[in-house]
Amino acid sequence: MDKPLTQHIKKDGSWLSLQEYEAVGGYQALKKALTLPPAEVTTIVTDSGLKGRGGAGFPTGSKWKTVPMGADAPVTKYFIANADEMEPGSFKDRLLLEGNPHQLIEGIIIGAYAIQARFSYIFLRWAYHQAAKAITRCIHEAYEAGYLGEHIAGSDFKLDLSLHTSVGRYICGEETALLNALEGKRANPRSKPPYPTVHGLFGKPTIVNNVETLCNVPLILTNGADWFMKLSKTGEGGTKLYGASGRVKRPGLWELPLGVSLREILEEHAGGMKAGYQFKGVLPGGGSTDFLTEEHMDVPMDYKSVNAAGSRLGTGTLIILDDKTCPVGMVRNLEQFFAQESCGWCTPCREGLPWTTKLLDSLEKGTGKMEDLDILTFQTHYMAPGNTFCALAPGAMEPLQSALRLFRADFERHIHEHKCPWE
Amino acid sequence: MASILIDNTAHEVDGSKNLLATCLSLGLNLPYFCWHPALHSVGACRQCAVLKYKNAEDTKGKIVMACLEPIADQLRISIEAPEARQFRAGNIEALMTNHPHDCPVCDEGGECHLQDMTVMTGHNCRRYEFKKRTHTNQYLGPFVNHEMNRCIQCYRCVRFYKEYAGGKDLDVFASHDDVYFGRHEEGVLESEFSGNLVEVCPTGVFTDKTLKKHFTRKWDLTDAPSICHQCGVGCNIIASERYGSIRRILTRYNGDVNGYFLCDRGRFGYEYVNSPQRILAPAIKQDGALAPASPDQAIRQIKAIIASGKKMIGIGSPQASLESNFLLRQLVGPAHFYAGIPRAEGKLLQRLIALLKNGKVRTPSLAEVKDFDAIFIIGEDVTNTAPMLALNLRQAAKKAPVELVKAMHIPEWNDAAVKDIVQGATGPFYVATPHITALDEIATHTYHAHPDDVARLAYAVAQHINAPSSIAEASSPAANAHPPDASTTANPDAEIEALSTLIAAALIAAKRPLIVSGISLYSQALLDSAAGIANALKDQGKDPGLVFIVPEANSIGLVMLSDRFLEDAIENPGPEDEEESTPDDATLIILENDLYERTFKSKIDQFLTRHKNIIVLDHIENATTRQATHLLPAATFAEADGTLINNEGRAQRFYQVHKPDNAVRSSWKWLQEFLLDTPGGTGSPAASDKPHRSTIDTKNFDSILESLVREFPDLIAITTLAPAAGFRESTQKIPREPHRYSGRTAMHANVNVNEPQPPKDDDSALSFTMEGYEGVPPAALTPFYWSPGWNSVQAINKYQIEVGGPLHGGNPGKRLFEPAIPQPSLSPSIDPSAAASLPPIPPSFTPMSGEWLVLPLYHIFGSDPLSAQSPAIKERVPQPYIALNDPDAANAGILEGHYVEILLNGQKHRLPVKLHTGLPAGTAGLPKGLAAMAGLQFPFSITINSAPHD
Secondary structure (H helix, E strand, O other): OOOOOOOOOOOOOOOOOHHHHHHOOOOHHHHHHHHOOHHHHHHHHHHHOOEOOOOOOOEHHHHHHOOOOOOOOOOOOEEEEEEOOOOOOOOHHHHHHHHOHHHHHHHHHHHHHHHOOOEEEEEEOOOOHHHHHHHHHHHHHHHHOOOOEOOHHHOOOOEEEEEEEOOOOHHHHOHHHHHHHHOOOOOOOOOOOOOOOOOOHHHOOEEEEEHHHHHHHHHHHHHOHHHHHHHOOOOOOOEEEEEEEOOEOOOEEEEEEOOOEHHHHHHHHOOOEOOOOOEEEEEEOEOOOOOEOHHHOOOEOOHHHHHHOOOOOOOOEEEEEEOOOOHHHHHHHHHHHHHHHOOOOOHHHHHHHHHHHHHHHHHHHOOOOHHHHHHHHHHHHHOOOOOOOOOHHHHHHHHHHHHHHHOHHHHHHHHHHOOOOOO | OEEEEEOOEEEEEOOOOEHHHHHHHOOOOOOOOOOEOOOEEOOOOOOOEEEEEOOOOOOOOEEEEHHHOEOOOOOEEEOOOHHHHHHHHHHHHHHHOOOOOOHHHOOOOOOOHHHHHHHHHOOOOOOOOOOOOOOOOOOOOOOEEEOHHHOOOOOHHHHHHHHHOOOOOOEEEOOHHHOEEEOOOOOOOOOOOOOHHHHHOOOOOEEEHHHHOOOOOHHHOEEEEEEOOOOOOOOEEEEEEEOOEEEEEEEOOEOOOOEOOOOHHHHHHHHHHHOOOEOOOOEEEEOOEEEEOOHHHHHHHHHHHHHOOOOEEEEOOOOOOHHHHHHHHHHHOHHHEEOOOOHHHHHHHHHHHHHHHHOOOOOOOOOHHHHOOEEEEEOOOHHHHOHHHHHHHHHHHOHHHHHHHHOOOOOOOEHHHHHHHHOOOOOOEEEEEOOOOHHHHHOOEEEEOOHHHHHHHHHHHHHHHHOHHHHOOOOOHHHHHOOOOOOOOOOHHHHHHHHHHHHHHHHHHOOOEEEEEEOOOOOHHHHHHHHHHHHHHHHOOOOOEEEEEOOOOOHHHHHHHOOOOHHHHHHOOOOOOOOOOOHHHOEEEEEOOOHHHOOOHHHHHHHHHOOOEEEEEEOEOOOOHHHOOEEEEEOOHHHOOEEEEOOOOEEEEEOOOOOOOOOOEOHHHHHHHHHHHOOOOOOOOOHHHHHHHHHOOOOOHHHHHHHHHHHOHHHHHHHHOOOOOOOOEOOEOEEOOOOOOOOOOOOOOOOOOOOOOOOOOOOOOEEOOOOOOOOOOOHHHOOOOOEOOEOOHHHHHHHEOOOOOOEOOOOOOEEOOOOOOOOOOOOHHHOOOHHHHOOOOOOOOOOOOOOEEEEEEOOOOOOOOOHHHOHHHHOOOOOOOEEEOHHHHHHOOOOOOOEEEEEEOOEEEEEEEEOOOOOOOOEEEEEOOOHHHOOOOOOEEEOOEEOOOO
16 A cells, blocks of 8 residues: 555546545444544544645644643634645645545544534635535535534534635645635634634634545544555655656656655656756645756655745645746746735735736846846845734745756846846 | 844843834834834834844844834844945835825925835935836715825725725725725725824825815924823814914824823814814894904903893803813803703713722723723713724734733734634623614624613613622623523513623723713613613733713813802802892803704704893804804814813813914813903992902912912812923923024015014913923924924834833823722622612613604714814715614505604604614614704604605
């Protein structure tokens, strides 16, 4: 079982029905979990070393532990699956959502049981129509089979699960903005503290976990923390869905042990660069991570090592930059996305990102000046972590700041040649 | 207390504030936008960035937002570190990318927080070379102008309008750098507090539309500390003048009263001062018509009338100052001075004062109202009878949930966090009124019934509180789960019983319950029952508050000067010891009071025709001034000094803004003329009057005060409201004009190139010039806010001991009433308070067949006749209408908008019908105070004829 997460996903694009899922051992983990005290479920997940797969890499068990438990805890708690996958270059959750929604649903129920939540939601990206269809059907099946609602699997545990389809803003993937969106408010991020685990949806304790994270939960319950830990090549447990896009021979998505090297993903799984294209750089974890280059080829792709290399594992979906693509244009496109997706709450993000985009646009058109590079550098400091209200703008600065460092000559050529050299 | 290090200087500070408020309180300059002392911190603008160091060794530091930073002991930060300065300048640069830089044509220019903060950060060179985003502006009604292109997206407007004031029709739309603050479509801003956007907005997005029509820069205005005259709450205002007209009203911060805000009636209702109907010169009736006369002529004639020794009757006014009313009383003699309000109203005011003075419960200041955690409103439509009280009650409704959040160690100033946790929850809030009110939306329960039934509910609550065991049952969860519902409860007594136990339980469970009532429904039972509840709560060891709403700016002051009222003057023109005078040739002196607004026209007509000489002092032409034989141009608040007593019993001083170049002067100045030189012995005034005229010293304002408190020792505090006229700060007077006042030598140059001598002010320590003391003056004498680098209204920070706290030298105003028994009474049986002798509980109201009992309906715009003459307010005054109970109307076959005919004051009125107001069966409602229906004395009964439908 080297691909536990995706092993049952069918090649024909259809999702596993309840019957099919149960036939491969589905909902057995839930039944096991329900026999354990909630705290023990959390302990197992903590011991497994599972880290949030949405990008931040926060230990899942530790997050669950901060939810108030016991007699004094609020009766109403919420458990939310963040399926608002909108990070540029990321398409990993989509596979799990379309291919095996019951795995996610089982993960949600186990997680909800661990924190004793009463209500749960799947917050889905608006564009994932196929996933919406699959989830809707599977939730229905789960209710029919007694895995949702009252007396889940014959226990005293009650949980309702609803699908919420987002109207489509990137910021809704930020966990607190997601809560505001669910409450019907503007999708602005919230200030922390209070943390959502204590005061989340409608002010009640709430867990928000990424889809891939939750899909691992039934596997951990079934096979144990040690098993999960040993799946990886490094000290961080589990497998990871790695993806690659760009001018590689086989763009795609693979479940691999956490901590495989960048080289292995690129060369063995993606098949290396297409003929006629040279590798120039890579965003290792989606659009809001720093570029890595040739020298990082042997970096193990886990949270700690990618951090040490100066970037972030993020969503684990690689965007490869080749020598025939303008790095300024690539960053411009990214910044344009982030500028458009800013919620407009804090000044640096709201005003800084459009300015950044316009500067990059100007460089691309050949109207840039050397001073523009200083302003761009200034923007990367201005929108550094902590200076903004949430992580959107600092994330947006990651590809820019690394591009300015790594591809400075390419930026300057735009200025000196008064045009984009790749045009 | 905490010890913190700011730029290597140690400070001992109060640890309960955030770092930004702490820095500002220390007098340090740290720029900010989204933070507001009343709206607190949300961390949106990122302007107040400072460098925070981990410890003494840390040399690098980390940028943090001061508004979100709690104070910890040994906190070490830097405001001046280059990284922090650069960040703040960069942030301004970013904010400015889309700002139009149209300061020269912007109404905010010269008093713009954005300008001040930009200069403060040092950003001055624009690097952004691309197009700016632009927006379409909206028409928002007659009060507020909208220019969205100037917006820097601080979110203060929506946070004030929606979250603080409960408005529904202003919001933020769209996202990223396209966010838009406005209405969903063009239209009049509905909130009664929309004008505060003008001060809350840090730049020129929301500006004062009334100012725009006669625009003047801040530095060119002559300002004075004043008191709003438009209702009984007594908000502190700054009134400003140029070229003889009043240009605008701003909030004058008073930490005990209105804080940072005003209602729209108070802010925009000033323009009657500039009305073409102003009386600017004396007039004397000749051949049945008033003809202009010189002041000397008028004074001479009036003196002759007074000297003739005929009896004089003085009618005072709740709109006029204590001083003017007092001098009229002295002129005519106490026995002949009448408060110019109907007896019913006067008796209620007397009762109200007695309840406040003799009760056990302290009446809180307007500001303190925000700190109560359970509210019971008895009879008052607060949003329309005392708007600013309603604004603060909305804050009190949030108190109980916020207290819970504070217990979780989330500081109250972290507004975003508090709101995420509270989620719009409100505390116990009960509203019992005859009809639906704006505050119903935040009420736990509402009760709509006839005033007598509202009083019955209130008495029942008092009884339950007196016998706490009776509410044990009601406080059980089962009882709370099934609140009584007026529509389904057949038996009104059962409904009262159920609801009163709930309310009593909630009030007892609260830490600080507040009872709010007033006289707007002309019901003593409401006052008594409200006091009964408050006293009962006190007996139960609670710390309750009791607020009474009064109708006019000086209602309380007037009733403290006279215990006789309009009907007394009309029915019994004086004690029988008059010798030569027959009632009919007495001289009537009417002070700033349109009697035709007070009671039925026929009564006043008859009263006035009895008098040969009618001397009227007033500011605007009205039905009464038209009947005058001698008309004197009286000053409005803008041209007069004086003292008012508000509903709290707080005496407050207002100062004239400018000296008009016409004959207008304070009523007390006119009356002074007659008192100073009229020989006390000539003629034959009543013996009892003689001492008053002969002993009174009225040379100047301060001597009037002294005479006043000699006669009324209870009012002794009014002599200490503000420094006397002789006061000097560093040997200088306090200038009414800022030192940047321009055009002084030019503004009259078309008349005379010589610069005229500035007018003298002998009555106060204020001067009418730009020269004088430039520091922070005593709070009661502060005409405007300005501090180096702080040109906007936010310069107020520099006038407060700590940000959001009291002003230097204490908030102005003096309370006159404190409860008679400060401690909870141990033996209520010997309690001398009024509540001990409660009058009988009124019987439940039964509708009369074929008749409707008419109750007054109040309108923030319209029920105050003076402000309603201001053009902007006039646009918001409703057309006359009649409100009916829905089933009553249905039975009569009347639909919303149908016209009906009623007889008022002997006059036929054809009025459209308004339904869905919640009025009880058998009652109807008419708007109070509208010009078209003046002189109604509520409540009264009418018959209704269905008019032909349009």
